[in-house]
Amino acid sequence: MKNKIFNIAVVIFGITTISCQKNNQDLPNIIVVYVDDLGYGDLSSYGATHIKTPNVDRLAEEGLLFTNAYATASICTPSRYSFLTGKYHWRNTTTWSVGNIKDVSIAPGDAGLTIDTSQTTVAKELKQNGYATGVVGKWHLGLGPTGGPDWNGEIMLGPGDIGFDYIFIMPATADRVPCVFVENRQVVGLDPSDPIQVSYGDPIGDTSTIYNLEVETGTVVSYDSRTRRKNDVVSMHPSFGHDQTIINGIPRIGYMTGGKAALWQDDQIAETLTQKALDYIDRNKENPFFLYFATHDLHVPRVPGETFVGKSRLGVYGDVLLQMDWTVGQILDKLDELKLTENTIIIFTSDNGPVMDDGYLDGSYENLGGHTPSGSLREGKYSAYEGGTRVPFIVRWPKNIKAGTSKALFSQVDLLATLAALTGNTNADKLAMDSRNYSSVLLGETSKGRQHVVQQNMSSTLSLVKDGWKYIEPTDKPQFNVYTYPKTDMGNNTEPQLYNIDSDLREQENLAETYPDKLKELEMLLNQIKNQTAK
Structure with missing residues (x-):
């Protein structure tokens, strides 16, 4: 009798296991490609005529292109926050300052984690639904407690505490120190004998090369003359604010010393991040995965890889735009190679609208050659006008979405509830304060979108x-x-x-x-x- 009961239990367990495996196999992979500072008029699929973006165009031709989709803010931190949490960032009370502009929601490089670890996030929700969860690229949502983490030890309070299994990030932005990558909870390539120090107040250390010669400091800086600044040290000059520690010939926001072996190379950022994203897809090809892939391009400082220098004939802005398009192509090719294309949802969008000179004299505006990054919209990044928040938004899922164009009103704040619903949560509308399930809109089943954004x-x-x-x-x-x-x-x-x-x-x-x-x-x-x- 005991053997009979045991055999029945084994059979039931086996059926349950097979059922779970089948359900997991049916779940789509999800990749969100979150571009930085991409304008509504930057892509040929959205009407650009002076530049071609064939890989993003391929996404548009095979997927659903939205003409009326919005980021929640015209600046990066609040848009990323709202996408991940399903809650408008302006409901928070924490703000910072940029120059003389007060109450700005752009997190400084030493901000603590801006997302409460008790909050529901896209990563947490999908992880509960059986997904591997990874983030690769720009983070800019704070790390550690207020004042930043211990860069020389285990970095507590970060993406790993809000649902991500794998992490390879730039802590803030490329124009803010520290200029290092973080993998999981450690700075990549850090030499313990050369610890990192970071300050967003006074200059620090005896090796912090400072652009602003007039700064009053009691510390010694390894900077000796305007001639050296002009000819040897600086390859990109600031127009505003980016006048503190020089790294790779580029002055940044904030002071940093140490960590020399860990510093990234600016012209290799896109290649490095892309390879990490491809490796993540390779490692998780057998099971459903969620990848939040946040590119550095088109944010400043704009330093294209050697392959893309001068390729666009539209200056550095066009070059990094082509580099971003190449990145997308690498992801699409990897999915094809692994035969994952059919059941992978790719969402391609931007955190806000475009900007030209955003702190560096890189010639972006002067060399546009007729290209209009905002297209027919007014203004761009930082603005309340349409060019600030109406952004490219393309979704491709060959298994379930027919190619076409949608005029439905859609907001990135709804991605949490929508993705939760698409992966089996029947109470998706209750997950977060501002996020609602618009899966029928994302699937192209209806053109009736949000009532308002x-x-x-x-x-x-x-x-x-x-x-x-x-x-x-x-x-x-x-x-x-x-x-x-x-x-x-x-x-x-x-x-x-x-x-x-x-x-x-x-x-x-x-x-x-x-x-x-x-x-x-x-x-x-x-x-x-x-x-x-x-x-």
Whole structure:
């Protein structure tokens, strides 16, 4: 009798195991390619005529291209936060400053982890659903406690604490120190005898080469003359703010000393990150995986690899744009090689709109040659206008999505709930405060998208888009970001703004006085959204 019961148990266990394996095999792989500072008009699939992006075009031809999709902010940290958590970043109270612009949601290089470890995240949710979870690329959501981690030891409080199994990241941005990669919880290639020191206050150490000769410091810096700065040390000069420690000939934001063996090479960042992404796909090809692949391109400092230098004939901006497209092609080729294409969801998008001179005199604006990164939209990164947050958004899943174009209103804040629903969560709408399940939109089954989207600009001014209308709330914050070239109109105005973006996409005619009832309606709705509390 005992043997009979044992045999039945073995059979049941075997059936259950086979069923679980089958369910796991049916789950799609998910890759989110999150490009940095990519404009709505930067891709040939979105109308660019002065440059060709064949690999992204291939995604568009084989997938669903959205013309009305939005990042949640026109700056990087809050967009990434909202995508991963399903919660608008402006609901938080933590802000920082950039120059004379206060209350900015751009995390400094020594920010602690900005995502509470108790929060639901895309990575946590997919991990619970049986996925391997990996992040490769730019992070810029803080590491460690406030003030940053111990760069010379085990880095606690990071992606590994919010659901990611594998981590290979740039801690913040390439223009901020420390200029090192972090793999899992360790700085890659660090020599213990040459420890890293980082400061976002006073200069530090006796080997921190400083661009700004006028800085007052009691420390010794290995910088001896303007001639050396001009001829030997500096290969890219700053236009604003990037005037502290020089690494690889490029002045950065913040002071760093030590860690020489661990420093990245700027012209190899794209290649390094791409290879890590390909290796991750190789290692996880037998089971469902989620890869958040956040490119450094097109962010400053723009240093294309040797293969791409001069290739675009549109200056360094065009060169790194082609480099980003190559990166996408490598991912697509790897999926084809491993026969994973059919059941892999690829989502391609950007964290915000484009910017030219964003702290470095790299000639981006001067060499555009007729290319218009924002396309037909007004302004770009940092702005409340459409060019700041309306971004390229393409999704490909050959098994379930027909190729085409969608005009549905979609927001990146809904990716958490939508991906959760697509992978089996029947309560996806309850996972996060602001994220809702729009899987039918992502699959192209309906063109009825979100009722409205909320946008945030650099100075945390909010906008609301609904039914072809756009409302920008009044504010006394500065109108222009004067630290970019050309200077960016951030959309800040002491008077409310109302635009019909169906008929006036470039937001030229403020209709606030002409349609007071519509203005009041959208103002009340935005205030209602702002005052919502978590259930």
